[in-house]
Amino acid sequence: MDIIGLMSGTSLDGVDAVRVRFEDHGRMQAIGRHHQAYDATLRQALARVDATTPLGEVLRLDQAVADACASAAQPLLRPADDPNLPDGIALHGQTIWHAPDDDPATTCQIGNPARVAERTGVAVIADFRRRDMAAGGQGAPLAPLFHRALFAGDQPRAVVNLGGIANLTVLDARGGIRQGFDCGPANTLMDRWIASHRGAAYDRDGAWAASGRLLPELYERLLADPYFKRPPPKSTGPEHFNLEWLAGHLGGHEAPADVQATLADVTAGSIADAIMAWADDARDAVLCGGGALNTYLIGRIRQRLPGWPVRSSDALGVPVTDVEAMGFAWLGRAAMQGEALDMQAITGATHPVRLGAIYPA
Numbered sequence: 001m002d003i004i005g006l007m008s009g010t011s012l013d014g015v016d017a018v019r020v021r022f023e024d025h026g027r028m029q030a031i032g033r034h035h036q037a038y039d040a041t042l043r044q045a046l047a048r049v050d051a052t053t054p055l056g057e058v059l060r061l062d063q064a065v066a067d068a069c070a071s072a073a074q075p076l077l078r079p080a081d082d083p084n085l086p087d088g089i090a091l092h093g094q095t096i097w098h099a100p101d102d103d104p105a106t107t108c109q110i111g112n113p114a115r116v117a118e119r120t121g122v123a124v125i126a127d128f129r130r131r132d133m134a135a136g137g138q139g140a141p142l143a144p145l146f147h148r149a150l151f152a153g154d155q156p157r158a159v160v161n162l163g164g165i166a167n168l169t170v171l172d173a174r175g176g177i178r179q180g181f182d183c184g185p186a187n188t189l190m191d192r193w194i195a196s197h198r199g200a201a202y203d204r205d206g207a208w209a210a211s212g213r214l215l216p217e218l219y220e221r222l223l224a225d226p227y228f229k230r231p232p233p234k235s236t237g238p239e240h241f242n243l244e245w246l247a248g249h250l251g252g253h254e255a256p257a258d259v260q261a262t263l264a265d266v267t268a269g270s271i272a273d274a275i276m277a278w279a280d281d282a283r284d285a286v287l288c289g290g291g292a293l294n295t296y297l298i299g300r301i302r303q304r305l306p307g308w309p310v311r312s313s314d315a316l317g318v319p320v321t322d323v324e325a326m327g328f329a330w331l332g333r334a335a336m337q338g339e340a341l342d343m344q345a346i347t348g349a350t351h352p353v354r355l356g357a358i359y360p361a
């Protein structure tokens with residue numbers, strides 16, 4: 001079975017597409033990939049969405065994200081060496097709202113699946129989070145199941161996805177999942193801070209952060225946010241960790257590069273704290289997501305885990321930018337095969353559930 005996984009994450013850079021081949025004996029292989037960047041207008045419009053955005057604008061963006069998703073899948077539909085259409089497209093969509101702790105809990109991903117099915121001629125699996133939420137779960141993170149499928153072994157291991165938000169999966173020595181939750185911000189604050197001061201989309205290799213110095217008091221204030229100490233299950237997003245949140249902790253006289261350096265340390269420190277709380281016996285960390293390309297950030301994480309092998313997923317044969325899209329392909333396969341997934345230890349769902357809804361070809 002071939003499934004194209006599509007992930008458009010909190011960094012709003014665009015859509016990652018990976019075509020994954022699942023073989024009968026459980027093996028899976030990425031056989032093609034494509035990144036479709038959002039154009040600047042779409043990116044800005046998505047960044048502006050909040051609780052006051054008119055419904056008509058949200059519905060217009062629902063179609064625009066669907067078109068970007070269809071374009072992301074297009075080059076992978078009939079690759080030169082394989083003229084067969086895939087069996088499905090697993091569409092995460094763009095999260096525009098995530099409030100797992102409201103009563104009732106709510107989450108919203110846009111990118112009209114019916115439109116993607118029409119434009120590609122392939123069945124689309126979408127809406128992966130809401131069934132988990134309806135069953136009492138956080139609706140996120142979902143990646144830990146896939147991290148297990150890819151990276152479980154006979155030793156405990158910590159897997160960290162460094163997207164806009166960071167999430168941690170702790171694998172035990174029996175190939176099970178001990179814990180999985182969002183640790184806090186990974187790149188989202190650094191991206192927004194450099195965008196507002198230097199007009200760059202992100203801090204390439206952490207060079208700007210490396211030019212600043214850690215501000216210890218700011219670091220402590222930021223890490224005092226109750227989210228970091230809260231026990232799992234928990235998930236978060238830029239609804240909470242954003243520039244307004246940061247501004248509430250700034251004195252106003254900090255040098256911008258020093259703030260960037262401090263934000264990198266907040267990411268590294270919160271991840272290391274989460275690992276030490278749940279995986280101190282693992283002594284093995286695997287990093288994936290775009291932040292795993294930030295050499296400065298990786299150095300700061302390594303410094304906090306002395307003696308651990310801290311490797312990127314590339315070292316285990318899976319490109320860092322493939323992991324999340326492959327994860328949604330994996331979830332799409334489970335949905336097409338009618339598999340219930342047990343998220344109880346991760347999201348707090350009360351029982352195993354079938355995630356995702358299928359829009360036929």
Ligand SMILES: Nc1ncnc2c1ncn2[C@@H]1O[C@H](COP(=O)(O)OP(=O)(O)OP(=O)(O)O)[C@@H](O)[C@H]1O
Nearest residue numbers: 009010011163164165187202204205289290291294
């Ligand atoms: N060379 C690099 N140097 C520094 N940072 C990088 C580099 N390449 C990518 N990044 C970071 O990775 C981010 C994109 O990562 P990714 O695509 O994994 O995030 P996402 O999928 O949008 O987020 P999420 O996992 O939260 O949904 C960029 O916004 C940037 O911050």
Ligand SMILES: CC(=O)N[C@H]1[C@@H]2OC[C@@H](O2)[C@@H](O)[C@@H]1O[C@H](C)C(=O)O
Nearest residue numbers: 095098140141142143163165182235
């Ligand atoms: C609500 C939402 O879209 N959350 C994303 C986001 O990006 C990282 C982190 O926050 C994680 O909770 C999740 O994505 C990954 C793929 C997940 O569900 O595991």
